[in-house]
Amino acid sequence: xxxxxxxxxxxxxxxxxxxxxxxxxxxxxxxxxxxxxxxxxxxxxxxxxxxxxxxxxxxxxxxxxxxxxxxxxxxxxxxxxxxxxxxxxxxxxxxxxxxxxxxxxxxxxxxxxxxxxxxxxxxxxxxxxxxxxxxxxxxxxxxxxxxxxxxxxxxxxxxxxxxxxxxxxxxxxxxxxxxxxxxxxxxxxxxxxx
Amino acid sequence: xxxxxxxxxxxxxxxxxxxxxxxxxxxxxxxxxxxxxxxxxxxxxxxxxxxxxxxxxxxxxxxxxxxxxxxxxxxxxxxxxxxxxxxxxxxxxxxxxxxxxxxxxxxxxxxxxxxxxxxxxxxxxxxxxxxxxxxxxxx
Numbered sequence: 001x002x003x004x005x006x007x008x009x010x011x012x013x014x015x016x017x018x019x020x021x022x023x024x025x026x027x028x029x030x031x032x033x034x035x036x037x038x039x040x041x042x043x044x045x046x047x048x049x050x051x052x053x054x055x056x057x058x059x060x061x062x063x064x065x066x067x068x069x070x071x072x073x074x075x076x077x078x079x080x081x082x083x084x085x086x087x088x089x090x091x092x093x094x095x096x097x098x099x100x101x102x103x104x105x106x107x108x109x110x111x112x113x114x115x116x117x118x119x120x121x122x123x124x125x126x127x128x129x130x131x132x133x134x135x136x137x138x139x140x141x142x143x144x145x146x147x148x149x150x151x152x153x154x155x156x157x158x159x160x161x162x163x164x165x166x167x168x169x170x171x172x173x174x175x176x177x178x179x180x181x182x183x184x185x186x187x188x189x190x191x192x193x194x
Numbered sequence: 195x196x197x198x199x200x201x202x203x204x205x206x207x208x209x210x211x212x213x214x215x216x217x218x219x220x221x222x223x224x225x226x227x228x229x230x231x232x233x234x235x236x237x238x239x240x241x242x243x244x245x246x247x248x249x250x251x252x253x254x255x256x257x258x259x260x261x262x263x264x265x266x267x268x269x270x271x272x273x274x275x276x277x278x279x280x281x282x283x284x285x286x287x288x289x290x291x292x293x294x295x296x297x298x299x300x301x302x303x304x305x306x307x308x309x310x311x312x313x314x315x316x317x318x319x320x321x322x323x324x325x326x327x328x329x330x331x332x333x
Contacts, residue, residue: 030305037307127305129317139307 047137055145062149069096117176138162157181198282207312208274210238214315
């Protein structure tokens, strides 16, 4: 027992809800993510297959981070409206993962079931230069998977895609396009009319 | 703090192969691609020969070379990477600059999943950051 008490607490032994959240070395993350992209690339034939693998890896994280973030900020009410959950992803979840809220949350004007979260430079892409022969690849598909996982486990099934969009002032930004499933939209309508 | 213009930058991998080259001034020697490769690998060999000539053992490889037309500063990394900067005589702070370029290499090439070790560096973000760094240096 004495040995147990003197042992320094490992990060995985600590209670989740206590104190400020742990910060992970960005270098360590970048190397790990880089290895993961290489691993996935070696197992995919096309760029879209690689994106799908990255996205699938993110989904599990999204499910867990939703649980963890709601536990940490003592959230007792469940989000039932589309805008509410999107705000939550855009600020609270983004902060828990990347230390800041996402740059913008917008609605796609033409389609009422589509929303966009945009980010000038997603943390996962900070050191990644996409090669010229894969112009449509965006490794932030991983973050898109996280968004999808969080939305799905909150009861808002949606398809999420990461797109690279050329910015007006040169350079580019990443837009996460979120398209909710029809049942989410139907529920939203009945809630709005109630 | 510079005092003179930068001429050109060479980065060699551990086997003496050129993986990055950029001319930084119109005054830089204009070499064809193949000649650049040859010159760069000669530089690596020259540095090794000079190390053999050192009167004491454990000497570091060549770190600078001065001529009346230019100075050459070479920075060697324990992994075998060699960064070489050519500049006009009297340019100060070259070694610090090369260290900063090494940091960019560690970030934007090595953390990029599409970069293969020891292969030529073709990373947009590396180019971009390097341009910014050199701009700040020469200002």
